[in-house]
Amino acid sequence: MRLPSTTTRLLAGVLGAVAAAPLGAQAAPRAATRSAEVPAALAAVREADLRRDVTEMASPAMRGREGGTLDEMRASMWVAEQYRRIGLRPAGDDGTWFQWLDMVRTRVSTTASRASVGGQALTLFRDLTPLNVVPAEAAGAVLWVPDATDSTVDVRGRIVATPLLAPPPAAIRANSYTFASRYADAAINATLARFQRRGPSAVILVASAPVDSAYEVVASARTRGAYDVDRAVPRAANGSPRVAPPPALGSGPTPAFLVRAAMRETLARQPQAELSVRLERFTTPSVNVIGMVRGTDPALRDEYVVFSSHQDANGVRVTLEGDSVHAGADDNATVTAAGLAAARAFVRQPGRRSVLFINHGAEERGLIGSRYHAANPVVPLEKIVAVLNGDMIGRNHPDSASLLGAQPPHRNSSDLVAMALRANALTGRFTLDSLWDRPTHPEGWYFRSDHLPYARLNVPALMYTTNLHDDYHTPRDNPARIDYAKLTRMAQWMYLTGWFVANAPKRPAVDPGFRLER
Structure with a gap:
């Protein structure tokens, strides 16, 4: 009708x-109303x-x-x-x-990728978790930045390591996932934002105690990579119906990684690091x-x-x-x-x-x-x-x-x-x-x-x-x-x-x- x-x-x-009514303002009967409109x-x-x-x-x-x-x-x-x-x-x-x-x-390949700090090989997603699905090739001495809010440090072309900042409370989304994982995402985003457009070759974030407790959750989510489908309605209104090619080396966002809190002292000594990340697509x-x-x-x-x-x-x-x-x-x-x-x-x-x-x-x-x-x-x-x-x-x-x-x-x-x-x-x-x-x-x-x-x-x-x-x-x-x-x-x-x-x-x-x- x-x-x-x-x-x-x-x-x-x-x-x-x-929108402003209290939830109990309208009584809700447990059975459907009898009406000629109801089949x-x-x-x-x-x-x-x-x-x-x-x-x-x-x-x-x-x-x-x-x-x-x-x-x-x-x-x-x-x-x-x-x-x-x-x-x-x-x-x-x-x-x-x-x-x-x-x-x-598209995901980070755990077989074709390699990472080491101070000559010690790191296992991806256990010791060092890639935070974005981008290829990376970086080698050199780690530049330790003890305070990510310090914008005076020249980080261009360097592998930067820094402790995670505590996120502003308003950045921690409500009602999605566990609090620990929400806190971790907010802390990661807040810290990485400090290095956007400053040109580091890679950023290694050292987990704080709250993020350390959610490390496995963050790693589990990042192992899955990114998904798309061809010949489909785009994700966004102005997007493409075709799957975009994977980013070429150096063309995507700055490669970023999360390590456990226990890595802090090692990175603070500014050791040599090698990061080689390759993607796989299927x-x-x-x-x-x-x-x-x-x-x-x-x-x-x-x-x-x-x-x-x-x-x-x-x-x-x-x-x-x-x-x-x-x-x-x-x-x-x-x-x-x-x-x-x-x-x-x-x-x-x-x-x-x-x-x-x-x-x-x-x-x-x-x-x-x-x-x-x-x-x-x-x-x-x-x-x-x-x-x-x-x-x-x-x-x-x-x-x-x-x-x-x-x-x-x-x-x-x-x-x-x-x-x-x-x-x-x-x-x-x-x-x-x-x-x-x-x-x-x-x-x-x-x-x-x-x-x-x-x-x-x-x-x-x-x-x-x-x-x-x-x-x-x-x-x-x-x-x-x-x-x-x-x-x-x-x-x-x-x-x-x-x-x-x-x-x-x-x-x-x-x-x-x-x-x-x-």
């Missing part, structure tokens, strides 16, 4: 009030199914589902099998569930898993509503509190489970338009799967009427949530937002926190999930989320920490929005003059 022309007033009334198939969105699916997808056997690994393939096969059991139609390549793609991975597969429910209306069934999730998480990394598997229960097994619930509902009661269910591959590696599918869709892009993407929908206050893409400049379809707000009123009745949807929010959350490539191509798109939390991208993001009652309401909300879009006489319109910008 198409909602009336009161869209603007509805948006202003809902979004204008909720009987809503009953197929069941808490027991959601709990089972999250528990299976985020189980230790899935090993964190890291993109570009066999663990992601295992999770992708699991998703395809759920699609088959539910009764979806395969909608991938050649009549399969799968749209395959090759990620291009392709590794990922996959989008795609199923479909065919619409019932001959005039509308060739238009498509997309339910979007991603099946990958962050794999097996450094042990934290006895666990090394980043299970990714909230990120993003919750949304995959919600998509499966919506699929059961649409199989039971199809809409007028067709519905695509897409689990995008390698989202954590840079929105790889969604960037690829948006540029190479399995149906004509102009036939995709809306993308309903979710990312982390099972944590935090039971009655709060966010709808990203609901306010300018991120909003690209007032029609679609109005449908989502109506669906929320009939299901979850969440108080909507609009702060995370603002371009001024420090997390830039809108730009970090799989709706983004579609929005860049002017497809009406929304992101459903209950936002970040302290277990984000850690082994603590496990099935036991999910609020399944809240997840059920979020899944009902996403499903009902999709039902409204699938049955509206007219597709949601793109707002005139929409231009996505940060």
Whole structure:
């Protein structure tokens, strides 16, 4: 159905009030409101199914589902099998569930690279961790700079070693990763900034005590390198659809390295150092898993509503509190489970338009799967009427949530937002926190999930989320920490929005003059 022309007033009334409203200001019933607008198939969105699916997808056997690994393939096969059991139609390549793609991975080669200080060979990522994916060739006496804030020292052409500065508190991002790793990133960035444009041949940063405690976490993240994919929507609005060549020696940023605090005395003696870093580049597969429910209306069934999730998480990394598997229960097994619930509902009661269910591959590696599918869709892009993407929908206050893409400049379809707000009123009745949807929010959350490539191509798109939390991208993001009652309401909300879009006489319109910008 198409909602009336009161869209603007509805948006202003809902979004204008909720940002300042206390979380408990609106009572949230635990069951969907009974209404003629709510289809009987809503009953197929069941808490027991959601709990089972999250528990299976985020189980230790899935090993964190890291993109570009066999663990992601295992999770992708699991998703395809759920699609088959539910009764979806395969909608991938050649009549399969799968749209395959090759990620291009560039990383520091541990076999072709060499490093030594004072004649002592160092092992990369154990003793000395490259902080950027650039080639390096530097040799000579280390220049010890005891205070990185001292800008009077001539560092041009030298291998500089310096202790890490303590980062300003405002530079330590909230709600992302562990505090130790966030602190380390902020300290590294603050110290390296002191040497930008001063021309050192390399910079060696000596860890402080807080960063030393996170050394293995930093090293584990840096071993993975950088990922991209060809023939895809660019990472940035003005970027290229092609993978850039690796930087030539001397053409990239200054090579930078992190060493443990125990190296301080050795480097302060200004020994001879040799740093030879080489890169390696190869392709590794990922996959989008795609199923479909065919619409019932001959005039509308060739238009498509997309339910979007991603099946990958962050794999097996450094042990934290006895666990090394980043299970990714909230990120993003919750949304995959919600998509499966919506699929059961649409199989039971199809809409007028067709519905695509897409689990995008390698989202954590840079929105790889969604960037690829948006540029190479399995149906004509102009036939995709809306993308309903979710990312982390099972944590935090039971009655709060966010709808990203609901306010300018991120909003690209007032029609679609109005449908989502109506669906929320009939299901979850969440108080909507609009702060995370603002371009001024420090997390830039809108730009970090799989709706983004579609929005860049002017497809009406929304992101459903209950936002970040302290277990984000850690082994603590496990099935036991999910609020399944809240997840059920979020899944009902996403499903009902999709039902409204699938049955509206007219597709949601793109707002005139929409231009996505940060």
